[in-house]
Amino acid sequence: MRKGISAALLAPTTYAWAIRAVELRVRAGRRLAVDGLDLSMGNGVHGLLGPNGAGKTTLMRALATVSRPAGGVLELLGHPVHARSDLRTLRRSIGYLPQEFGFYGRFTVREFVEYLAWLKEVPAHDIPDAVQRALERVGLAERGDSRMKTLSGGMVRRAGIAQAIVNDPEILLLDEPTVGLDPEQRLAFRSLLRELGEHTCVVVSTHLVEDVVAACTNVVLMDAGRLVFHGGPADLVELGREGVGDSSAERGYTELLRRHRAAGERTA
Numbered sequence: 001m002r003k004g005i006s007a008a009l010l011a012p013t014t015y016a017w018a019i020r021a022v023e024l025r026v027r028a029g030r031r032l033a034v035d036g037l038d039l040s041m042g043n044g045v046h047g048l049l050g051p052n053g054a055g056k057t058t059l060m061r062a063l064a065t066v067s068r069p070a071g072g073v074l075e076l077l078g079h080p081v082h083a084r085s086d087l088r089t090l091r092r093s094i095g096y097l098p099q100e101f102g103f104y105g106r107f108t109v110r111e112f113v114e115y116l117a118w119l120k121e122v123p124a125h126d127i128p129d130a131v132q133r134a135l136e137r138v139g140l141a142e143r144g145d146s147r148m149k150t151l152s153g154g155m156v157r158r159a160g161i162a163q164a165i166v167n168d169p170e171i172l173l174l175d176e177p178t179v180g181l182d183p184e185q186r187l188a189f190r191s192l193l194r195e196l197g198e199h200t201c202v203v204v205s206t207h208l209v210e211d212v213v214a215a216c217t218n219v220v221l222m223d224a225g226r227l228v229f230h231g232g233p234a235d236l237v238e239l240g241r242e243g244v245g246d247s248s249a250e251r252g253y254t255e256l257l258r259r260h261r262a263a264g265e266r267t268a
């Protein structure tokens with residue numbers, strides 16, 4: 001048995017949900033930015049929406065096991081995540097594109113993705129093919145030998161998506177992946193998302209409600225650290241038949257937040 005990995009982590013696990021949170025609380029600095037969240041997610045593409053400061057990035061960081069929960073239950077692929085969990089094996093099955101990420105500008109795109117594949121403990125002999133496939137999936141195969149510092153903002157984002165998918169994760173977390181992508185790339189990205197969601201639990205945080213309707217199987221709406229709505233994109237569109245906003249989906253989003261806040265004021 002490999003040193004440092006417990007038998008419990010190596011044992012096959014069965015689970016109903018790839019991600020399960022019950023009364024989850026997560027701190028951002030000293031603030032409880034996720035405050036009593038109940039949420040279960042399986043395979044599919046889950047669009048995480050919410051106003052600025054809703055707690056989306058804080059939740060993504062907890063799902064990526066970057067921050068540990070301050071309370072409640074968090075289970076990823078059936079493994080509990082808490083202060084004392086051994087997360088090394090679990091992290092091999094997670095892909096994460098943070099909102100902001102650093103890289104060595106002198107690395108080529110291929111070296112950058114290879115390095116992350118190595119950190120994710122992808123077996124060495126699988127790395128070249130895995131990297132090539134990830135670069136092809138984000139449309140960067142032609143730029144594999146370019147240095148990271150020579151890429152445009154949108155291309156850096158695509159390199160970030162490539163590193164997140166290079167280990168074929170079972171949970172894929174993408175924090176605002178479409179920022180800086182041109183319209184053609186956004187369309188290509190939507191179809192990549194749909195493809196990935198067939199066998200993976202994909203969580204995509206975004207402010208683009210239209211992207212969620214076009215590419216997601218589920219909508220998760222948060223406000224002030226709590227779950228406001230979890231349903232299908234069609235439910236959001238249906239709710240937005242009337243109200244303020246340029247599209248039905250945006251109106252549905254606004255209407256859900258309005259109802260949630262009005263209910264909060266009544267109970268306060």
Ligand SMILES: Nc1ncnc2c1ncn2[C@@H]1O[C@H](COP(=O)(O)OP(=O)(O)OP(=O)(O)O)[C@@H](O)[C@H]1O
Pocket residue numbers: 028029030031033050051052053054055056057058059
């Ligand atoms: N390091 C920190 N220290 C203190 N407070 C923080 C820290 N990071 C985030 N917060 C606060 O936690 C709350 C949730 O922030 P978070 O970044 O998770 O929201 P978000 O939904 O991702 O927002 P956005 O849409 O603007 O990216 C906000 O009120 C924010 O000000």
